[in-house]
Amino acid sequence: MRSRCLVVSLASLWYRQSFFTYAMVGFALFTTHNSHALAEGTFTLTSASFRAGDTVDAAQVFNQDDCKGGNRSPQLTWRDAPPGTRSFAVTMFDQDAPGRGWWHWAVIGIPAKVDSLPENASSSGFLKKLGAAEARNDFDTDGYGGPCPPPGKPHRYIITVYALSTADLRLAQGRPALMFDHEISTTALGSARIVVNYGR
Structure with missing residues (x-):
């Protein structure tokens, strides 16, 4: 039972870390793209x-x-x-x-x-x-x-x-x-x- 819980916890931790990594990459790409767009559109x-x-x-x-x-x-x-x-x-x-x-x-x-x-x-x-x-x-x-x-x-x-x-x-x-x-x-x-x- 303890081993099963450990496996579930590790899987959950991996999922959260993976989600965080993808989210950060996505945010970085979004920020870079929009910063460029703002630079081109400055009044x-x-x-x-x-x-x-x-x-x-x-x-x-x-x-x-x-x-x-x-x-x-x-x-x-x-x-x-x-x-x-x-x-x-x-x-x-x-x-x-x-x-x-x-x-x-x-x-x-x-x-x-x-x-x-x-x-x-x-x-x-x-x-x-x-x-x-x-x-x-x-x-x-x-x-x-x-x-x-x-x-x-x-x-x-x-x-x-x-x-x-x-x-x-x-x-x-x-x-x-x-x-x-x-x-x-x-x-x-x-x-x-x-x-x-x-x-x-």
């Missing part, structure tokens, strides 16, 4: 106007008072947006400005079929033709307002493209950028960003 943002960590060119700098630039919104391209994306939004924010920071640009209503914006999309009328709406920035103008920090340490500018779950945020042209940002955050499925620098 990304690039720009022909600058690269992440670079200094903003004069073409994108604000053109007023001591700042002498082209005030052209940057070229942007994005890829691999999350499933269910109905539209895109774009913002540009100076996180180093005193107080709550400084809004340079906010756009909503970019159709889901669009995956890039040309340089100067803000002033050229390109965004308007798409049916997009631009917020009033902290320079108190509608559309893009480029970097123009006070003299001193360079500031960091965050350009973000958001994939949204809706195509209609019901925000009119010229509403404050902070309001745009709030509405964007409530429907964002994912985002991709570039951080660039500029100082005087």
Whole structure:
């Protein structure tokens, strides 16, 4: 009887160890496969106007008072947006400005079929033709307002493209950028960003 119980126990132990081994192999294969899939599908943002960590060119700098630039919104391209994306939004924010920071640009209503914006999309009328709406920035103008920090340490500018779950945020042209940002955050499925620098 004792020998029979020992045989049963050993068989049970072998079964559990075999099951554990196969389960671990299966999990490893699943993880490897899905990690590769996630790597291929990462929501990304690039720009022909600058690269992440670079200094903003004069073409994108604000053109007023001591700042002498082209005030052209940057070229942007994005890829691999999350499933269910109905539209895109774009913002540009100076996180180093005193107080709550400084809004340079906010756009909503970019159709889901669009995956890039040309340089100067803000002033050229390109965004308007798409049916997009631009917020009033902290320079108190509608559309893009480029970097123009006070003299001193360079500031960091965050350009973000958001994939949204809706195509209609019901925000009119010229509403404050902070309001745009709030509405964007409530429907964002994912985002991709570039951080660039500029100082005087």
